[in-house]
Amino acid sequence: MARILLVEDNEMNRDMLSRRLQRKGYEITMAVDGREGVDKARTGGFDLILMDMSLPEIDGWEATRQLRAVPETEHTPIIALTAHAMAGDREKALEAGCDDYDTKPIELPRLLEKIETLLRRDA
Amino acid sequence: MTDFAAFAGPLTPELASELRHELRTPVNHIVGYAEMLIEDAEDAGATERKGMLDETLTAAREVLTIINQMLPPGVATIGREAVDGLFERLRTPQGKIVHLVDGLLATVTDDSAVQDLHKIRRAAQRLVPAPAAPAPAGTPQPAAGLPSTADGSTPARLLVVDDDTGNRDVLRRRLEREGYQAECAENGRQALDRIAAERFDLVLLDVLMPELDGYEVLTRLKEAPATRDIPVIVISALDDMPSIVRCIERGAEDYLTKPFDPILLRARISASLEKKRLHDLELEFIRQVGRVTEAATAVEDGTYRSGTLDDVAARGDALGRLARVFDGMAAEVQARERRLKDRLRELRADIGIARTSHEMPAVLDGGALELGHHFAERYEIVAMIGTGGMGTVYRARDLELDEEVAIKTLRPELMMDETLLERFKSEIRLARRISHRNVVRTHDFGEWRGVSYLTMEYVEGLTVRDLIQARGPLQAPSALAIATQLAESLTVAHEQGVVHRDIKPQNLLLDANGVLKVMDFGIARLAESTSALTVAGLIIGTPAYMAPEQLLAETADARSDLYAMGVVLYECLTGQLPFDAPTPVSLVAKVLSEDPTPPTSLTPDIPPALSALVLRLLAKRPEDRVQSASELAGLLRQIG
Numbered sequence: 207m208a209r210i211l212l213v214e215d216n217e218m219n220r221d222m223l224s225r226r227l228q229r230k231g232y233e234i235t236m237a238v239d240g241r242e243g244v245d246k247a248r249t250g251g252f253d254l255i256l257m258d259m260s261l262p263e264i265d266g267w268e269a270t271r272q273l274r275a276v277p278e279t280e281h282t283p284i285i286a287l288t289a290h291a292m293a294g295d296r297e298k299a300l301e302a303g304c305d306d307y308d309t310k311p312i313e314l315p316r317l318l319e320k321i322e323t324l325l326r327r328d329a
Numbered sequence: 330m331t332d333f334a335a336f337a338g339p340l341t342p343e344l345a346s347e348l349r350h351e352l353r354t355p356v357n358h359i360v361g362y363a364e365m366l367i368e369d370a371e372d373a374g375a376t377e378r379k380g381m382l383d384e385t386l387t388a389a390r391e392v393l394t395i396i397n398q399m400l401p402p403g404v405a406t407i408g409r410e411a412v413d414g415l416f417e418r419l420r421t422p423q424g425k426i427v428h429l430v431d432g433l434l435a436t437v438t439d440d441s442a443v444q445d446l447h448k449i450r451r452a453a454q455r456l457v458p459a460p461a462a463p464a465p466a467g468t469p470q471p472a473a474g475l476p477s478t479a480d481g482s483t484p485a486r487l488l489v490v491d492d493d494t495g496n497r498d499v500l501r502r503r504l505e506r507e508g509y510q511a512e513c514a515e516n517g518r519q520a521l522d523r524i525a526a527e528r529f530d531l532v533l534l535d536v537l538m539p540e541l542d543g544y545e546v547l548t549r550l551k552e553a554p555a556t557r558d559i560p561v562i563v564i565s566a567l568d569d570m571p572s573i574v575r576c577i578e579r580g581a582e583d584y585l586t587k588p589f590d591p592i593l594l595r596a597r598i599s600a601s602l603e604k605k606r607l608h609d610l611e612l613e614f615i616r617q618v619g620r621v622t623e624a625a626t627a628v629e630d631g632t633y634r635s636g637t638l639d640d641v642a643a644r645g646d647a648l649g650r651l652a653r654v655f656d657g658m659a660a661e662v663q664a665r666e667r668r669l670k671d672r673l674r675e676l677r678a679d680i681g682i683a684r685t686s687h688e689m690p691a692v693l694d695g696g697a698l699e700l701g702h703h704f705a706e707r708y709e710i711v712a713m714i715g716t717g718g719m720g721t722v723y724r725a726r727d728l729e730l731d732e733e734v735a736i737k738t739l740r741p742e743l744m745m746d747e748t749l750l751e752r753f754k755s756e757i758r759l760a761r762r763i764s765h766r767n768v769v770r771t772h773d774f775g776e777w778r779g780v781s782y783l784t785m786e787y788v789e790g791l792t793v794r795d796l797i798q799a800r801g802p803l804q805a806p807s808a809l810a811i812a813t814q815l816a817e818s819l820t821v822a823h824e825q826g827v828v829h830r831d832i833k834p835q836n837l838l839l840d841a842n843g844v845l846k847v848m849d850f851g852i853a854r855l856a857e858s859t860s861a862l863t864v865a866g867l868i869i870g871t872p873a874y875m876a877p878e879q880l881l882a883e884t885a886d887a888r889s890d891l892y893a894m895g896v897v898l899y900e901c902l903t904g905q906l907p908f909d910a911p912t913p914v915s916l917v918a919k920v921l922s923e924d925p926t927p928p929t930s931l932t933p934d935i936p937p938a939l940s941a942l943v944l945r946l947l948a949k950r951p952e953d954r955v956q957s958a959s960e961l962a963g964l965l966r967q968i969g
Binding site: 217223226263314 | 358360364448542572
């Protein structure tokens with residue numbers, strides 16, 4: 207069973223996405239801000255991280271940069287989640303070190319496909 | 330977050346982007362939860378429920394389409410009308426979602442599903458702001474003049490704490506339009522600094538802020554005594570129950586989720602300010618009650634200054650009345666104390682002069698006891714200090730306790746009748762109960778080698794008789810100092826059920842400080858019991874000071890003592906008795922039938938109120954006199 211860290215500050219989003227992913231058979235751990243996300247990611251040995259970009263404390267861009275800078279999470283797949291469907295956001299996320307990018311509202315089949323692709327790549 | 334419904338002008342590209350985000354977030358929630366519930370419905374084979382959820386999902390996607398059309402990513406400035414148009418278009422699908430969810434809530438029983446449906450409903454409500462005007466009937470409106478502080482004189486001062494410039498600006502302007510004075514802080518630390526330095530009546534606090542978030546600001550405000558009473562209304566995008574509970578637990582007055590309904594905000598600000606106003610009034614009331622009790626302590630300590638409570642006395646309520654009455658009473662008490670001190674000072678001066686001119690009679694013999702003699706194996710006789718109808722008084726040293734006492738030996742003929750002796754003893758037991766600074770304490774009654782005796786407190790001083798003889802008529806203050814103390818001693822004795830029956834100047838001792846000591850409580854009973862004015866040729870009892878009812882051998886009560894006191898006072902003020910005659914019989918006749926000459930006729934400078942009071946004490950019928958010693962003490966204190 208793949209272990210996924212979901213970093214999301216909005217409680218409703220967190221609740222909804224975690225439950226939907228658990229239904230699909232993933233083991234989900236949650237973090238409520240960028241700092242907690244980085245801390246948990248470095249020690250948790252996750253297979254994949256779903257990272258919201260608008261976070262308190264440190265935002266998703268910065269959290270991703272920090273995770274990429276340390277050996278424990280250097281290669282952990284990170285999918286950026288953002289509500290900002292702005293043209294430059296995808297590039298910005300990839301630049302920060304994300305492996306993929308998805309916009310809200312989450313279309314679950316689309317997200318699942320991205321998750322599975324990355325997990326297969328790493329396997 | 331920004332209150333877009335209240336935003337009057339066009340939206341900048343940044344604000345438009347924020348609005349887009351604000352609208353898409355609840356749609357995302359609706360879509361996500363609806364999809365989850367559809368999966369559940371499919372698994373359960375609940376076709377009808379799935380159909381309604383599908384419709385909900387369709388409506389949510391319609392909302393998303395409208396947003397994408399009217400607020401595309403990277404949109405430039407957008408006009409106010411376009412914003413209103415957007416909200417208008419959203420109302421239809423939004424209403425549909427709410428309607429569908431309400432329908433589902435009526436049929437679904439599973440707890441988890443019910444909770445998810447409520448989440449959808451709340452998200453849908455966040456899509457379109459509630460109509461701003463006109464206010465629906467029954468909506469609480471701010472009461473007239475409410476945007477003000479407790480004293481109602483200045484507009485209430487509100488602090489808006491939000492890290493978002495747009496939010497701050499909109500809220501500030503809205504509040505100012507409502508008549509409040511609005512100030513802003515852009516983060517938690519700045520907010521705490523401002524609140525510490527300035528006065529604010531209410532704080533509107535965002536939660537998600539960098540560095541110091543709303544929870545922390547709230548905690549610190551509520552921890553500090555200086556700021557804990559400032560109401561805080563949290564305005565946050567967090568609409569989940571734990572966040573709301575967290576704020577309420579930390580002391581938030583109220584909680585509003587963004588985007589908030591302006592009417593609701595106005596009502597809640599008004600309510601919070603009104604609550605604070607009442608709380609402030611309550612605190613002020615308690616503080617002022619504290620001032621009155623402090624003033625009471627000051628009166629006791631003699632440090633009260635009239636006018637200290639002027640501000641409390643200015644109140645129009647019961648506390649104000651209390652302060653005014655208190656101040657008046659305190660002033661009266663102080664004036665009375667001043668009068669008493671003046672009187673005592675006069676009396677001390679009189680005593681001082683009398684002591685130098687009046688030599689105590691050095692009676693060295695003539696008594697039954699010899700000087701230097703050890704009496705009752707306990708007392709060494711030092712001097713004989715007086716003799717009278719009842720017996721002889723000696724000054725002695727109590728060898729056991731090594732202190733001076735007075736010993737009064739009683740004439741043997743008074744001790745003959747056993748029944749009388751028992752009554753006398755019981756009277757002495759009663760008298761021993763009186764403990765008052767103006768009463769000579771009776772210690773013991775005993776008999777030694779056939780001599781019955783009483784031991785008493787020894788008072789170094791002279792009697793009022795000595796004083797009158799040395800000084801002649803006394804000035805009113807001195808006489809009043811004597812009378813007041815006498816009235817106080819009688820108050821205590823009468824309360825204990827002891828009537829003196831032989832109040833006269835010879836029984837009233839004055840020490841060098843002007844403190845009066847009444848002697849022989851209980852002893853006159855003995856003389857009275859022998860039912861004669863003369864025993865073995867001696868006059869016992871003093872007809873000049875005896876009330877008519879005593880002379881007529883009727884029942885004497887406390888008012889008989891007051892009559893005697895009237896005679897003493899008359900004598901103090903005028904230097905003569907109200908009734909005088911060469912023989913006891915003619916004296917008794919005068920006491921029973923004649924009216925005394927008013928003291929003012931003899932000494933014109935006596936205060937008329939005092940003269941009238943003396944005459945009232947000398948009334949023939951007890952019921953026409955002042956009725957109690959305590960009442961008399963009060964009347965004497967009032968005489969200026």
